[in-house]
Amino acid sequence: MKKVAIVQSNYIPWKGYFDMIAAVDEFILYDDMQYTRRDWRNRNQIKTxxxxxxxxxxxxVKGRYDQKINETEIDSDTPWAANHWKALMQNYRRAPHFGEISRWLSPFYEENSFARLSDLNRGLIGAICRYLGIGTHISSSSDYVLADGKTQRLADLCMQVNGETYISGPAARDYIDESFFLDAGIELRWFEYSGYPEYPQLWGSFTHGVTILDLLFNCGKSSAQYMKYVSV
Structure with a gap:
């Protein structure tokens, strides 16, 4: 039973995002959708x-109200990469596995060779998956022919990749028409994000919803012990 998930790319996503990747056989980055401001596409949280x-x-974004995520350009006129890496160093350099993680993470910030947001996100997502040993095939929705209609497009993408089960985040319950999956013979399942255990974390009371980098810096290869679908 081939399992598929279709999700927009996020910047250094939280651990639940990577659990969804690990739970499926193909993870499709849905980046030919309209870019939304003040969303997870281009930002995330760290602990301080x-x-x-x-x-x-x-x-x-000025004058580009209808641009797609994969068309969105990074504003290279600002030293954002240096600032992000400085913030990560200042707040995580005392974490047990900062040195280990920084060896493969720092080039994303110090070399900063990405012009588009989608490419940056995909590069970081791929690097984190490799570190965690997640072997799921990651593709982009732009690699396929897209149908019209919000739910119909998702079901059609599943059919194009021979998916038999579609795994969706719970927030999509508000708009997904399950009949499209039923008619296509595709099982629809809802991903469950609750029940995560706490892990050793710096700086005060525990917070689940921060970037997965927080977990990696603190736990290294043991991070899988605090996730649901990543093998230890």
């Missing part, structure tokens, strides 16, 4: 002694 802090990748 003062509480959570946003790290936001600046993008060019």
């Amino acid at each position: 002694p003062q509480g959570v802090q946003w790290l936001t990748v600046p993008v060019r």
Whole structure:
């Protein structure tokens, strides 16, 4: 039973995002959808002694209201990469596995060779998956022919990749028409994000919803023990 998930790319996503990747056979980055401002596409949170802090990748949006995620350009006129890496170093350099993770993570910030947000996100997602040993095939929706209609498009993408089960995040219950999957003979399942155990974390009370980098810096290869679908 081939399992498929279709999700927009996020910037250094939280651990639940990677559990969904690990739970399926093909993960399709849904980046030919319209870019949404003040969303997870270009930002995420880290922990600091003062509480959570946003790290936001600046993008060019002026006059580009209908641009797709994969068309969205990073604003290279700002030193965002240096600032993000400085923030990560300041807040995680005392974490047990900072040195190990920084060896493969720092080039994304110090070399900063990405012009588009989708490419940056996909590069970081791929690197994190490799570290965690997640072997799921990752593709892009732009690799396929897209049908019209919100739910019909998802079901059609599943059919194009021979998917037999579609795994969806729970927030999509508000708009998904399950009949399209039923008519296509595709099982629809809802992913469950609750029940995560706490792990050793810096800076005050525990917070689940921060970037997965928080987990990696603190737990290294033991991070899988605190996830649901990643093998230890």
